[in-house]
Amino acid sequence: MADVISFLEALLPLSLTILIAGGLGGIAAFLTTSKTASTQVRFGITGFAMVGITAAFTVPLFLSLLQSNILSEVKSGENSEAYLIFGGFCILAGFSAKAFLSTLSDRVINELTNKMADGQERAEVQIQELKDNLAYQLQMKETATADQNSPLSPKLSQTGRSLSDLEKTVLSALGDLAVRTIDGISQDSAITNNQTEDAVVKLIDRKLATHRSPFGTGRRLVSLTEDGLELAARLATGGIL
Known part of the structure; x- marks a missing residue:
């Protein structure tokens, strides 16, 4: 009950502000509208005020789409x-x-449409990667696995310590599947395709990754070498490089 009361107490000032300001905005619109046009609106000045209040109640949604912190500052009451x-x-x-x-309304619809499109694109990338891995497994019949208990060679240990954070992120993402696409790595690592490609090139130069073209796919994919698998396994378990 106390939580409900505190919630209402926090909501009341905002609601009053929206009611008063939205109503004033609607009245201002009525006063600045020609008499002919204003008579076409139901309930006259009251109708303008009601529509204004309705629009004002969507301002928090508008601010959230803008990722503005104004609403948080209003709630805190400090500003x-x-x-x-x-x-x-x-x-x-x-x-x-x-x-x-x-x-x-157009902005909200666009946001939802974009999120749905992003979700569909992500699902398509994941499905394609699963197909690529199936083709790769059928071709190779067995996949190299890393022995996490064996000590790293001094050279590999030094290579691991010299990796940048971006390279470690991509290396970890590559360790999730036998072969991966640039799009899939980018999505899982939350980085751009260009960043992923740059990191992959560096990993290939370090002989930690290589390009693969599983039979039947006709696509250029990325996989880890045995050294790359070892380092990825250490990163996944938080082991010392």
């Missing part, structure tokens, strides 16, 4: 300027309610 900025946003939303709601 009075943030309250004025938030109120100004609500007035603007109320004043241009129709355009604001239309723009915001």
